[in-house]
Amino acid sequence: MLDKIKHNEITKDQCAEQIEKLRARLFSLETKIKDNALPVIITIDGWSASGKGSQIAQLIKCLDPRFYKVMSFGKPNEVERRKPWLWRFACAMPMQGNFLILDRSWYRDTANAYLYDEIDKAEMRRRFDDINVFERQLADDGYLIVKFFLHISEDEQKKRIKKLTSSDYTSWRIDEHDLYNLKKREKFTKYYEEMIQKTNTPSGVWNVIGADDKTWAKLEMLRVLVEAVEGKLAAKAEGKSFVPKNQFDFADVKLEQFEMSKMQKVREAALVDKTLTDEEYDELLEKYQDKLFKLQNLCYQKKIPVIICYEGWDAAGKGGNIRRVANALDPRGYEVEPIAAPDKYELARHYLYRFWIRLENDGHFTIFDRTWYGRVMVEPIENITPPDRVEQAYQEINEFEKLLMQWGAVVIKFWINIDKEEQLKRFTLRQNTPEKQWKITDEDWRNREKWDTYEKYIDTMIEKTSTKAAPWTIIEGNDKKYARIKAMKTIIDKIEEKLGK
Numbered sequence: 001m002l003d004k005i006k007h008n009e010i011t012k013d014q015c016a017e018q019i020e021k022l023r024a025r026l027f028s029l030e031t032k033i034k035d036n037a038l039p040v041i042i043t044i045d046g047w048s049a050s051g052k053g054s055q056i057a058q059l060i061k062c063l064d065p066r067f068y069k070v071m072s073f074g075k076p077n078e079v080e081r082r083k084p085w086l087w088r089f090a091c092a093m094p095m096q097g098n099f100l101i102l103d104r105s106w107y108r109d110t111a112n113a114y115l116y117d118e119i120d121k122a123e124m125r126r127r128f129d130d131i132n133v134f135e136r137q138l139a140d141d142g143y144l145i146v147k148f149f150l151h152i153s154e155d156e157q158k159k160r161i162k163k164l165t166s167s168d169y170t171s172w173r174i175d176e177h178d179l180y181n182l183k184k185r186e187k188f189t190k191y192y193e194e195m196i197q198k199t200n201t202p203s204g205v206w207n208v209i210g211a212d213d214k215t216w217a218k219l220e221m222l223r224v225l226v227e228a229v230e231g232k233l234a235a236k237a238e239g240k241s242f243v244p245k246n247q248f249d250f251a252d253v254k255l256e257q258f259e260m261s262k263m264q265k266v267r268e269a270a271l272v273d274k275t276l277t278d279e280e281y282d283e284l285l286e287k288y289q290d291k292l293f294k295l296q297n298l299c300y301q302k303k304i305p306v307i308i309c310y311e312g313w314d315a316a317g318k319g320g321n322i323r324r325v326a327n328a329l330d331p332r333g334y335e336v337e338p339i340a341a342p343d344k345y346e347l348a349r350h351y352l353y354r355f356w357i358r359l360e361n362d363g364h365f366t367i368f369d370r371t372w373y374g375r376v377m378v379e380p381i382e383n384i385t386p387p388d389r390v391e392q393a394y395q396e397i398n399e400f401e402k403l404l405m406q407w408g409a410v411v412i413k414f415w416i417n418i419d420k421e422e423q424l425k426r427f428t429l430r431q432n433t434p435e436k437q438w439k440i441t442d443e444d445w446r447n448r449e450k451w452d453t454y455e456k457y458i459d460t461m462i463e464k465t466s467t468k469a470a471p472w473t474i475i476e477g478n479d480k481k482y483a484r485i486k487a488m489k490t491i492i493d494k495i496e497e498k499l500g501k
Helices: 012-035 052-062 111-115 121-140 154-165 176-183 185-198 214-237 278-301 318-327 372-376 387-407 420-432 434-439 442-448 451-465 480-500
Strands: 040-046 068-072 099-103 144-151 206-210 306-312 334-338 365-369 410-417 472-476
Touching: 012 052, 012 214, 040 052, 052 068, 052 099, 052 144, 052 214, 111 121, 111 185, 121 144, 121 185, 121 387, 144 214, 154 176, 176 185, 206 214, 278 318, 278 480, 306 318, 306 480, 318 334, 318 365, 318 410, 318 480, 372 387, 372 451, 387 410, 387 451, 410 480, 420 434, 420 442, 451 472, 472 480
Parallel strands: 040 099, 040 144, 068 099, 144 206, 306 365, 306 410, 334 365, 410 472
Antiparallel strands: none
């Protein structure tokens, strides 16, 4: 595959003339990119010494420096190794109307990571699948992903590495990995080709550029980028999807079908008889808090992340429930993340971005007070998100949680359920108690009027996202004491199950 890639076919003067025309086209597109809130991600991968840095330097000359960011990704550092492997890339998502240019991207952590003995072959291939999901999610959210692989011949690679290592000013740019890349070129070729074949999709089309001639490579990269941006903007104006020109056959990628848990509807959850006496509550609370503290220490030792997701009706008691769980934990090993309406910087990115950036290290607890499920519950009811994106989000959420579990996380999801009468009682108490009035807003009363609509969306959410691996637990919450104990016991059971495995 790689050896069939064409290199320079025209004269230097012809290249220069065409480059100037393409630069002018790209410059004129910047305003349209801003006006259409189009986020563009450019990934540049390729052989060692293939000219990634110099090509980026040429490319950014055409762009307004206020609206692009260049990032270089090498081997993950200690902090990055304690997160899901895609975390550092997800946290780099550009805002709408901006460019992100990656000098080595998530592909550095696949074939290269395998060939440098950082991961095994099975993990490499699993990461190919993760990438296809990640890129599809971004593309579905409106991102344009333009992927380049700079291909140089073996003779050209030898010549460039020799030139770089022969100068004191440039020798630092060549390390043991670059020399290994050349030495094991045949093996690298095999896995680079597999990487391209398995991750060439309509959401992320590979553009392999013959880069023996740097001027020709510059021309080809500009041409691909300009045509991709123009095509994306034209398709968006017509309300159509966009697939760039393709050098290779697309990989056969299908949406994963998740095995689901059978769940009852929230209105069917028994609430009346789910109570505890004060004595029972005090005894169980002390017992479970002590046990949870010990389990937290085991999770830290074994680097098991724990992610606890709280959703529920307004005034269902999420805050008090979270407080009892947090009180059991070493404060150095957890973070509670209250999720409010997204700010303008979060709205300008993929909706999962603000959850990616809040993930704690492995061995730590992340407790979300409201979660990514707002995408399929609040947002459609408030007409914030189009129906087609809501429907896609069920799949995206299941994929996101699967990635967390592949990282090693225990994912625990609670819906705290109360009936309409109990909610009214709590709303009234808050309204009439000065020190609690901050807890009740006009929006709470307005949401209460939509109880039946919310109930329908909640049932759909639970039905479509209660996977066997990450099922929902409905917590009967009319009695707050009962709800707190059930949540704590569920957390303990799930962690012990993970430790047992």
